[in-house]
Amino acid sequence: MSRFWNEKTRNIEPYVAGEQPKPGQKTIKLNTNENPYPASPKIREAISDIEIPILARYPETSSRIVREELAKVLGVTPEQVFCGNGSDEVLAFSFQAFFESGEGAAPLLVPDISYSFYPVYAELYSIPLKKIPLKDDFSIDVSAFCEGNGGGVAFANPNAPTSKLLDLSDVEKILQANPDHVVLVDEAYAAFSGVTARTLLPKYKNLLVTGTLSKSHSLAGLRLGFAVGDPELIEGLCRIRDSFNSYPVDCIAQKIASVAIADDAWVMENVRKVCVTRDRIAQELRSRGWTLPESKTNFLFAKPKDMTAEAIYTKLREKGILVRYFNKPRISGYLRITVGTDEEMDALLKAIDEIAGGTNA
Ligand SMILES: Cc1ncc(COP(=O)(O)O)c(C=O)c1O
Numbered sequence: 001m002s003r004f005w006n007e008k009t010r011n012i013e014p015y016v017a018g019e020q021p022k023p024g025q026k027t028i029k030l031n032t033n034e035n036p037y038p039a040s041p042k043i044r045e046a047i048s049d050i051e052i053p054i055l056a057r058y059p060e061t062s063s064r065i066v067r068e069e070l071a072k073v074l075g076v077t078p079e080q081v082f083c084g085n086g087s088d089e090v091l092a093f094s095f096q097a098f099f100e101s102g103e104g105a106a107p108l109l110v111p112d113i114s115y116s117f118y119p120v121y122a123e124l125y126s127i128p129l130k131k132i133p134l135k136d137d138f139s140i141d142v143s144a145f146c147e148g149n150g151g152g153v154a155f156a157n158p159n160a161p162t163s164k165l166l167d168l169s170d171v172e173k174i175l176q177a178n179p180d181h182v183v184l185v186d187e188a189y190a191a192f193s194g195v196t197a198r199t200l201l202p203k204y205k206n207l208l209v210t211g212t213l214s215k216s217h218s219l220a221g222l223r224l225g226f227a228v229g230d231p232e233l234i235e236g237l238c239r240i241r242d243s244f245n246s247y248p249v250d251c252i253a254q255k256i257a258s259v260a261i262a263d264d265a266w267v268m269e270n271v272r273k274v275c276v277t278r279d280r281i282a283q284e285l286r287s288r289g290w291t292l293p294e295s296k297t298n299f300l301f302a303k304p305k306d307m308t309a310e311a312i313y314t315k316l317r318e319k320g321i322l323v324r325y326f327n328k329p330r331i332s333g334y335l336r337i338t339v340g341t342d343e344e345m346d347a348l349l350k351a352i353d354e355i356a357g358g359t360n361a
Helices: 007-011 042-048 052-056 064-074 086-098 117-124 168-177 231-241 251-262 264-287 309-318 342-357
Strands: 081-084 108-111 129-132 153-156 183-186 207-212 225-229 299-302 335-338
Touching: 042 251, 052 251, 064 081, 064 225, 064 251, 081 086, 081 231, 086 117, 086 153, 086 183, 086 207, 086 225, 086 231, 108 117, 117 129, 168 183, 225 231, 251 264, 264 299, 264 342, 309 335, 309 342
Parallel strands: 108 129, 108 153, 153 183, 183 207
Antiparallel strands: 081 225, 207 225, 299 335
8 A cells, every 4th residue: 555546546456367377386277267278380480470670660550450350250340340458458448438437327237246357347447336146056147137227238158257158049138128238248258158149249239249369269378359349339449449558459469369360270179179178077077076057168167075165276276286266255165167188187187086085195
């Protein structure tokens, strides 16, 4: 605490990112939903082709080459795509562009358990928030989002950390019930579900879908996120971007991202491998008495048998395996476990069995 902090800085509760291993520390990192496989090998050549003098110039503001590649694989036009420095930034811009702030504004509706950056952005931009409790089975309470009293809606689909998918028919109900406000569907994990609300874009001008290269494209380190929606929504995002930082995506990131997006076959094969491993490990955990919803993401939301989630988290950490534990109401009984390679996941199972058996081999 410094006496120079303003009121916002004093009071905000910042987002807490998953633990990063120290340099040189050997860990199995299953705590931040990264992809265990490397990004497209075509990136190597693209990087060596980069001419040093281009670094002397500011990058193209709109990430045109990335939007063009995204438009091709997403089946939209480049005018429907916005790019930013990770989808975190795109979410932040969206909150500023579409949801009203200040006392008396209709609240933004979000699930009580969802991506924990939503309440942080709401606080940062003084947007009133109404948290709608998930149902007991952790599914989104669609009817509560359809009461027509909100100033917008934001949720992740599939949701995090629950890993559950909301059917598109339900997403559509929410869109229809909130025709005068933006419904933001955060599809950070959509590639692992095979379901996307982008198919609803021709019907709903109030739909904004965000996505990221961090998970499906194995590029969390690059920081490239995007939004897809009606060109008027995209224009709104550009207005906010150009009121904050006109160059959110650097020229190297633009080059790498466009090459990675074009190599869709590589991306889809890695996604497929992650999904196969995910379903195998889910079965393995269930056979050990753990409870977990059907995951449509690249992580498992799993409740251990006999021991607390916190105890297992701690013991796994001692063994060099990082998973995510949230000490929060309703979800403190669960671990969020990113799907790694088969070898990493087998090591996780072995460690879990050792912990359960009381051996610490
Ligand atoms: C639901 C959800 N949305 C957005 C993000 C942010 O992704 P990015 O790396 O693109 O900022 C994450 C990251 O874990 C996430 O879980």
